[in-house]
Amino acid sequence: MPAPPATDHAIVTEATLPAPRAGAPGMIQVVEYSYSDTANPSPMLLAWPATRALSLDDQVLLSLFVDAFAGDESTDLYKLLIDGKTRTLDVGARAVSSTVSSDLGQPIYIGLSGVAPAHQTAADVAAVRTAVHDALAKLAALPDGDPALAAFAARVQSRITARRRALAAFLDAPPRFGYRGTGSEWMTHLHALERAPGFARSLTEREILDRAAAIVGGRENPWRSRLPAWGLLDQPYGVVARPSPALQRQVAGQRAARIQAEIARLQQEYGTADTAATLARYQADY
Numbered sequence: 001m002p003a004p005p006a007t008d009h010a011i012v013t014e015a016t017l018p019a020p021r022a023g024a025p026g027m028i029q030v031v032e033y034s035y036s037d038t039a040n041p042s043p044m045l046l047a048w049p050a051t052r053a054l055s056l057d058d059q060v061l062l063s064l065f066v067d068a069f070a071g072d073e074s075t076d077l078y079k080l081l082i083d084g085k086t087r088t089l090d091v092g093a094r095a096v097s098s099t100v101s102s103d104l105g106q107p108i109y110i111g112l113s114g115v116a117p118a119h120q121t122a123a124d125v126a127a128v129r130t131a132v133h134d135a136l137a138k139l140a141a142l143p144d145g146d147p148a149l150a151a152f153a154a155r156v157q158s159r160i161t162a163r164r165r166a167l168a169a170f171l172d173a174p175p176r177f178g179y180r181g182t183g184s185e186w187m188t189h190l191h192a193l194e195r196a197p198g199f200a201r202s203l204t205e206r207e208i209l210d211r212a213a214a215i216v217g218g219r220e221n222p223w224r225s226r227l228p229a230w231g232l233l234d235q236p237y238g239v240v241a242r243p244s245p246a247l248q249r250q251v252a253g254q255r256a257a258r259i260q261a262e263i264a265r266l267q268q269e270y271g272t273a274d275t276a277a278t279l280a281r282y283q284a285d286y
Contacts, residue, residue, distance in 0.1 A: 013103050020050045026235040028122045028129075030106065034251045035243035041092065041114040042241040048127055048231055050105020056195040060205065061212045062108070062230055063100040064163070065223065068155040069136070070098040070110045075155070076135055076225050081112065081128065091124050092116025102192055115240060125238035133233065140227040145219045156216045160209050167204045 010016070033042075056060065070077035078096050080085040094114030101107050110132060115124070142149040170189075176182045194203040202208070215222045227233050263275055272278045 020105055022049045028125045028238040030122055030240055032242050032244035032247050034248040036248055038243055038244055039117050040243040042120055043113045044112040044240040046110045046236040046238050048108040048236045050107040054105040054106055057208055057211060060208050064156050064159050066098045066100050067159050070096050080135055091119035103189055113147055120240050120242040125240050129238050136227055136232055139224050141222050144221050149221055153216045160213050164209055171203055
């Protein structure tokens with residue numbers, strides 16, 4: 001059999017991609033966005049950088065943990081920062097969310113939505129970050145068999161059950177390959193399964209979820225060693241968005257200048273002096 005043709009192009013895989021160029025550790029930024037009203041509530045985000053190379057088992061367990069800690073109104077972080085009856089820090093936020101990305105380095109995100117204008121500051125980001133760190137550290141320090149540990153384990157177990165059901169429904173639904181707007185769910189799922197060991201891979205993640213349930217179901221605190229290993233006790237990046245009427249005026253002015261420059265170019269091209277006539281000629285050509 002003849003040898004394959006020689007090529008000058010190296011094979012690019014995730015392992016050969018350049019390392020992420022991260023900002024300074026623990027950096028906090030207040031980022032303006034174009035908006036007419038300074039009273040607009042805005043999002044705040046904590047991000048643990050892309051420094052992980054987790055097995056699929058660990059990534060699934062990490063995703064389950066983060067969702068149980070900060071995924072919705074049933075979580076510890078919702079009670080700590082959102083619920084008016086139990087919160088210890090009020091930044092006016094209305095909801096909490098979280099995700100573990102499947103991108104290279106597997107960054108982790110915890111976000112708040114609806115942060116009040118008075119709290120769209122670097123100091124408030126730092127305060128939220130401290131509250132999140134203290135809650136994570138408290139969870140990692142719980143003694144084996146503690147009732148609070150069991151309550152958190154129950155929330156993780158409920159997410160394991162939900163994930164099993166979601167995967168079963170996902171596999172029962174037509175993939176709609178070739179249709180527009182199908183999303184990337186299948187690509188993401190198969191890409192994740194690439195990291196599973198062995199030749200046979202379970203599309204339902206049955207064995208992975210069984211192992212996660214066993215870890216969470218014991219008396220020992222499984223987060224004591226895993227949270228430091230996952231980097232969740234390290235200081236994350238922090239960012240909050242702030243509306244800026246000045247930026248909106250600047251953006252609108254730049255847009256108007258581009259429009260006028262393009263009209264002037266078309267007038268020169270068509271030999272016209274009237275804007276309406278110029279645009280009519282352009283519309284006909286278009």
